[in-house]
Amino acid sequence: MQLSLVRRQSTLAHAQTQHEILQGDLVANLPHFDEALQQHHLPLLHAAGIDVLQINVGKLCNQTCTHCHVDAGPDRRESMSREIAEAIISALTRLEIPTLDITGGAPEMNPNFRYLVEQAHALERRIIDRCNLTILVANGYRDLPQFLADHGVEVVASLPCYLEDNCDRQRGDGVFRRSVEALRLLNELGYGQADSGLRLTLVYNPVGPSLPPSQAELEVAYRRELKSRYDIVFNQLHTITNLPISRFLDDLLQTGKYETYMRKLVDSFNPQTVPHVMCRTTLSVDWLGNLYDCDFNQMLELPVTTKRRRIEDLDCDTIAQRTIATGRHCFGCTAGNGSSCQGAILS
Numbered sequence: 001m002q003l004s005l006v007r008r009q010s011t012l013a014h015a016q017t018q019h020e021i022l023q024g025d026l027v028a029n030l031p032h033f034d035e036a037l038q039q040h041h042l043p044l045l046h047a048a049g050i051d052v053l054q055i056n057v058g059k060l061c062n063q064t065c066t067h068c069h070v071d072a073g074p075d076r077r078e079s080m081s082r083e084i085a086e087a088i089i090s091a092l093t094r095l096e097i098p099t100l101d102i103t104g105g106a107p108e109m110n111p112n113f114r115y116l117v118e119q120a121h122a123l124e125r126r127i128i129d130r131c132n133l134t135i136l137v138a139n140g141y142r143d144l145p146q147f148l149a150d151h152g153v154e155v156v157a158s159l160p161c162y163l164e165d166n167c168d169r170q171r172g173d174g175v176f177r178r179s180v181e182a183l184r185l186l187n188e189l190g191y192g193q194a195d196s197g198l199r200l201t202l203v204y205n206p207v208g209p210s211l212p213p214s215q216a217e218l219e220v221a222y223r224r225e226l227k228s229r230y231d232i233v234f235n236q237l238h239t240i241t242n243l244p245i246s247r248f249l250d251d252l253l254q255t256g257k258y259e260t261y262m263r264k265l266v267d268s269f270n271p272q273t274v275p276h277v278m279c280r281t282t283l284s285v286d287w288l289g290n291l292y293d294c295d296f297n298q299m300l301e302l303p304v305t306t307k308r309r310r311i312e313d314l315d316c317d318t319i320a321q322r323t324i325a326t327g328r329h330c331f332g333c334t335a336g337n338g339s340s341c342q343g344a345i346l347s
């Protein structure tokens with residue numbers, strides 16, 4: 001196994017290599033995801049509609065977190081063009097998809113981010129910004145919190161710990177301090193405050209190769225610690241399992257923990273989560289306008305199974321009944337209480 005094959009700088013070859021690793025020799029003794037479904041007398045995964053259009057506007061980010069499944073960073077050049085952004089707004093206008101979920105990278109660094117928000121707001125869609133917080137206090141972006149508030153954008157913000165050392169270990173030196181500064185700004189604008197209508201969700205993901213703890217219990221601890229230490233409030237906490245993709249996969253391979261982690265995910269398979277995995281009601285679009293079942297499949301270059309795979313051709317009737325493209329990474333969504341962009345699947 002050449003570890004250099006799974007290092008930074010994603011290419012198609014890189015993505016295929018990741019997918020091969022997930023299907024390959026190192027875990028040959030583990031079942032495939034579809035076999036696990038069969039063992040539990042569950043049908044293959046199929047979509048059940050499209051409630052959320054999740055768009056990944058590119059890999060440019062002001063951070064380089066160790067667990068990043070996008071392999072994002074300041075040196076990345078992949079960025080959604082105005083033409084694709086317009087195709088997304090056209091699809092939203094044509095179709096009855098209630099939510100636009102914008103992710104990246106740091107999506108706010110895309111030059112079309114504000115256009116997308118303004119247009120989706122005019123269409124009266126729910127808008128989610130998956131925000132790393134530090135971008136809100138970076139030079140050139142300090143008016144962003146007010147912009148987000150003015151357009152009623154929900155902020156879903158990564159904060160892997162309420163302790164500075166743990167957070168900075170995963171996300172980089174100084175990230176925690178700047179995240180706290182950003183959270184205070186958001187709170188001042190009404191985010192996280194009861195009845196303001198401006199929702200602030202925090203996202204926890206484990207620092208190492210373990211499953212997240214109980215979402216409900218961790219939310220209580222976050223609420224208590226952030227209030228007492230920093231006078232910060234928020235609406236809810238989501239816990240998310242790290243999927244073995246990109247930098248996190250690289251880290252698992254380098255530290256010799258890949259097989260153990262995959263075994264943990266497979267052994268924790270919970271069939272009750274399967275009907276609720278997010279790909280059943282979410283459609284993912286990459287910065288070039290290609291369609292995927294989820295952001296993880298996007299990173300693995302596993303396209304939707306339908307013939308039409310472009311945002312310009314999006315046809316809800318066909319795509320809403322598609323078979324989902326699965327792989328061993330799907331055990332990450334179905335382990336324990338399950339994991340999705342909306343947090344734990346089961347309470």
Ligand code: SF4
Binds near residue numbers: 105
């Ligand atoms: S995890 Fe988020 S904030 Fe960190 S590098 Fe990746 S996209 Fe950027």
Ligand code: SF4
Binds near residue numbers: 277280293296326333
């Ligand atoms: S990784 Fe999760 S969301 Fe993506 S296809 Fe697999 S089960 Fe669905």
